[in-house]
Amino acid sequence: MLDRRTFLAASALWLASSTSLTHASEIREHMPWSPFPSSEPHIERPGPWKFFTADEARAMEAIVDRIIPPDRETPGGKDAGCAVFIDRQLKGPYGASSGLYKLGPYVKGIKQQGSQSPVTPAELYRKGLANLDRICKVNNGGKGFADLSADEQDSVLKTIESGTVEFEDVDAQGFFDALLKDVPEGFFSDPIHGGNRDMVGWKMIGFPGIRYDYRDWIGRHNERYPYPPVSIMGRADWTPHKA
Helix, strand or coil: CCCHHHHHHHHHHHHHHHCCCCCCCCCCCCCCCCCCCCCCCCCCCCCCCCCCCHHHHHHHHHHHHHHCCCCCCCCCCCCCCHHHHHHHHHHCCCCCCCCCCCCCCCCCCCHHHCCCCCCCHHHHHHHHHHHHHHHHHHHCCCCCHHHCCHHHHHHHHHHHHHCCCCCCCCCHHHHHHHHHHHHHHHHHCCHHHCCCHHHHHHHHHCCCECCCCCHHHCCCCCCCCCCCCEECCECHHHCCCCC
């Protein structure tokens, strides 16, 4: 029986003797690889809508501005890019429920069990916005949601939230719940995803973002963090400029 020390010494000797040095080479001036070449973050830029139609986008911008209305200090959901964030998410894996089990059976469960529906987020938004447009036009002389006053828009959303309105082919309250989840995500997510434009959400709550080290501030409550937040994209003054 080998004791532990003898076993480890023998293992190290075997590894050293079995490692070939014939392919070793000297590296000069630059590394022969680039760091994380396949995991560079994709940056969502402002531009044409990728999922929403023009009418859907107009309604969505009105919706996000009612869920997160602007005030004197902070832009609302529209100017913060929340509708853009949701548009990009619905066009991507989230909208298609990629990675989730989708074969059923589907049984209505309790709230804590999450979604038990075959409807993907993309389908939920498309059908939900169509139903919202139909209901608004029927009850408001042909006006869509975006054409209503702020008070009228709030009234419509409250009615949907209460569960007293039924949509065709989709759950109305499920649509409202998705809005309550996705709009704040767009407001507080990293700007790389299209929302939280100019990091307005982080500035509002004093969140430092992905700064390297802010441990000195963790225990300092009720103090405003004095430095600007940093996103995954970094900061312009950190980026070296090539001559």
